[in-house]
Amino acid sequence: MKTSVKIFTSMLLTFCSMIVFAQKGSVGGKVVAKGTPLTDVSVSLTGTAVTTKTDSAGNYVFDKIALGSYKIVASAVGFRKVIKSVTIKEAETVDLNFDLSHFENDLNEVVVTGTLKEVKRLESPVPVEVYTQAYFRKNPTPSIFEALQNVNGVRPQLNCNICNTGDIHINGLEGPYTMILIDGMPIVSSLSSVYGLSGIPNSLVEQIEIVKGPASSLYGSEAVGGLINIITKKPQNAPKLSADIFSTTYGEINTDLGFKFKAGSNVDVLTGVNYFKYGNPVDHNHDNFTDVTLQDRISVFQKWNFKRKHNRVFTLGGRYVYEDRWGGEMQWNKSYRGGDQVYGESIYTNRWELIGSYQLPVKEKLFLAFSYNEHDQDSRYGTTSYIAEQKIGFAQLTWDKKAGNHDLLFGSALRYTFYDDNTPATTGVNQDLKRNTWLPGIFVQDEITLSPKHKFLAGFRYDYNSVHGNIFTPRVAYKWSIDENNILRLNAGTGFRVVNIFTEDHAALTGAREVKVNGKLKPEKTYNVNLNYLKKMYSANGTFFGIEASAFYTYFNNRIIGDFDTNPNEINYSNLDGYAVSKGFSANMDLTLTNGLKFIVGGTYQDVATYENGVKEQQILTEKFSGNWAVSYKINPLNLIIDYTGNIYSPMRLPLLSEADPRREYSPVWSIQNIQLTFGGFKNIEVYGGVKNLLNWTPNRGNPFIIARANDPFDNNVTYNANGSVKMTADNPYGLTFDPTYVYGPNQNIRGFLGIRLTIK
CATH class of the missing domain: 2.60.40.10 (Immunoglobulins)
Structure with missing residues (x-):
């Protein structure tokens, strides 16, 4: 009986279990x-x-x-x-x-800049910093040039108090050492590096990738200090319509428009328009010169994406930019352009660009990338005329091939440059820099997966410059994934740069200094090493903390230096009889809390100096320390985001005219800070506003004046001694000439801004 009960119970339990598991x-x-x-x-x-x-x-x-x-x-x-x-x-x-609002991870984006291949940022053996459009919206600006002020180790440097032209410094190295790419194409360089970063429609930027340190083995000349690759949106992923319009209390108006449409079933087209207008002369420091350059700029960008079999790539893009900018005495108008009655600096820029990428219709991964641009510039700096023309054609064929644990990349490139201007840069000993320069090259890169945790990359490039001859640029990289939250990278390589001083050094064109080129200039060569460490930590509740630190060292041969000090009336250009070094340490910290609070903080310490005849001299206009931050807090019930951004710079040596010059030899510690409120409670619409330069800081603080001899811009009342030096007189007690190059920061006071952003997906 008991046995029967047990059997029945067992069968019942089995039956019930089957019913349960069947559910x-x-x-x-x-x-x-x-x-x-x-x-x-x-x-x-x-x-x-x-x-x-x-x-x-x-x-x-x-x-x-x-x-x-x-x-x-x-x-x-x-x-x-x-x-x-x-x-x-x-x-x-x-x-x-x-x-996933609080689980964003900026470390997992797909990047292409470090190795010319699409890889996740964490997988790349070359450290690549990525900044999305959302990051730059924390402090809206009318140009990419100004937007980069909140990137650690990157500083937009103004080079003139009057026309406000500038360049981009990376780790203390000046603008000519930075290569600017758009979708991987080197179309913003040389002559256009001063102006090419203005007018790129911000609404069409997907992300900006930055590599610090030489990248010449992949990108050739100019990629010495680093490179900035501006990645535009793919037409198929862009919103149908976007608009971003803001204005400031200074009277600046910036308009960004973007829209896409289909041109047939297999073609997506993305169009962007940027218009910037500033026409309100102000003179808050009372020197009778405009504090901020007046600008009228329009840029039109269009990108075509063609759908092909097997998802092969074919994109075409083009951009046109026109800009009219001027600065000078408050009473200046265009009737005074180029004359000696009223001083003004007037620049007309006319530029167009074409870029494309085409994957060949074969089984192997073969890509043809190409670009072409023309840049015409008509400038007047007082009575000095600078009229220049530049054309650059570029084509590159790459073969992406995997073989076992080898990820190979083979490439051949050809770059053609036409350049001409009306200055000594294309005459005399440097006349061979004029007209046509050819730069063919080949390169190979091998990324070897030694084990799941270890990768090694070796690359080599050979170029032949029609002026300077053979150029070799090898590089190596090693990546150790200690675990998924700790990564160590070591990169070393070489770089080279062929120089046109007038296309890159605004000081050579303004003021009363005489420009001299001492001997035939040789191309610069660099040797670089960079050690990078990445640490990330997660908590169970979604809090994220990440830190990325890098130590860098760059050694220069043939560094071309503009000597402003030996003779205050001259700028002498020559290859350095010695060497130069840029070394330092930088760190970025990212903290995201589940309550909506996010911190991004960065700092860079650098020592940039030249060594000649046993004497060390700090590079002019280069800070020892810089820092930046972006603090954001989202109040979900109110649909409100608060952004507090800023930067800080330590003192830098400034270009004085003589020992008697009463202006500061070193800048003070200075900081630009901003706050913004963004309301997103409307459908498809954001409204934002805030205050820029909260501390109301400008460079004239603590200085008797910024522009030397602003009351006599044509040096009509300057007298000279028998040896050619400026004579001190009652009208000129410090013995100065007119000079607007004493500049190291923006000259705009505190100001409010208000904008509206529309996005229809």
């Missing part, structure tokens, strides 16, 4: 970030092979799941993995949503 349930939900559905997010059940992806509305679902407890993982590019637990108790559908 199925479902799990589904939505994945969003900041209220926006995320497409193509990978969602999986841990411990199983079951996986799916979210649809265009951010939805996912798992059907017919056996009852029980599970862990579900959501992962997407740009976000950290999020794991949630769920229990299915009966035949039901369980709602499980994921909000």
Whole structure:
């Protein structure tokens, strides 16, 4: 009897278990970030092979799941993995949503700049810094040039108090050592480096990738101090319509428009227009010169994406830029242009560009990239005329090939440069820099996966310059993934740069100094090493902390120096009889809290100096320390974001005219700080506003004047001694000549701004 009961009970339990296990349930939900559905997010059940992806509305679902407890993982590019637990108790559908707003991870973007291949940033053996459009919106600016002021180790340097032209410094190295790319094409360089960063429609920028240190083995000349690659949006991923318009209390108006359309079933077209207008002369420091250059600029950009078989790439893009800018005495108008009655600096820039990328219709991954641009400039600096023309054609064929643990890249490139101007840069000993320069080159790169944790990269490039001959630039890189949260990278390489001083040094064109070129200039060569360490930490509640630190060292041969000190009436250019060194340390810290508070803080210490005849001299206009920050806080119930951004710079040596010059030899510690409020409570619309330069800092603080001899810009009342030096007189007690190059920071006071942003997806 007892045996029968046991058998019956066992059979009953087995039957019930079969019923229970036969029951199925479902799990589904939505994945969003900041209220926006995320497409193509990978969602999986841990411990199983079951996986799916979210649809265009951010939805996912798992059907017919056996009852029980599970862990579900959501992962997407740009976000950290999020794991949630769920229990299915009966035949039901369980709602499980994921909000990734506080799980953004800037370390997982796809980058191309470091190795010319699309790889996740964490996988790249070359450290690449990535800044998205969202980062630059924390402090809206009318140009990429100004936007870079909040990037650690990168400083937009104004080179003239009057016309406000400038360049980009990376780790203390001046603008000519920085290569600017648009979608990987070197179309902003040489003559246009001063102006090419203005007029790129910010609304069309997907992200900006920055590599610090020489990259000549992949990109050739000018990629010595580093490179900045501006990646524009893919037409198929861009919103249907975007508009961003803001104005400041100074009277500046900036308009960015973007829209896309289809030109047939297989062609997506993206168009962007930027217009910037500033026509309000102000003179807050009362020197009778405009504090800020007046500008009228329009830029039109268009990008075509062609759909092809097997998802092969074919894109074409073009941009046209026209700018009219001037600064000078407050009573100046165009009737005085080039004359000696009223001083003004007037610059007309006319520029167009074409870029493209085409994947060849073969099984191998062969890509042809090409670009062409023309830049015409008509400038007047007082009575000094600078009329220049530049044309650059570029073509590059690359073969991306994998063989075992080798990830190979072969390439050949050809760069043609036509340059001519009306200055001594193209006459005399440097006349061979005029007209046509050819630069063919070949390169090879091998990324070897030694083990899952160790990668080694070796690259070599050979170029033949039609003026300077053979140029070799090797490089090596090593990446050690200690674990998924600790990565060490070591990079070393060489770089070279062929120089046109007048295209890059604004000081050579303004003021009363005489320009002299001592001997035939040789191309500069550099040797560089960079050690990079990345650490990231996560907490269970979604808090993220990351720190990235780098130590860098660059050694220069043949450095070309403009000597402003030996004779205050001259600028002498020559190759350095010695060497130069740029070395330092930088660190970036990123902290994201689950309460909506986010900190991004960076700092760089650098020592940039020349060594000649045993004497060390700090580079002019170069700070020892710089820092930047962006603090953001989102108040979800109010749909309000508060952004507090800023930077700080230590003293830098400034270009004085003589020992009697009463202006400061070194700048003070200075800082530009901004605050912004953004309201997103309207459908498709954001309204933002705030205050720039909260501390109301300008360079004239602590100085008797900024522009030397602003009352006599044509030096009509300057007298000279028998030896050619300036004579001190009652009218000229310090023995100075007119000079506007004493500049190291923006000259705009505190000001408010207000803008509106429309996005229709």
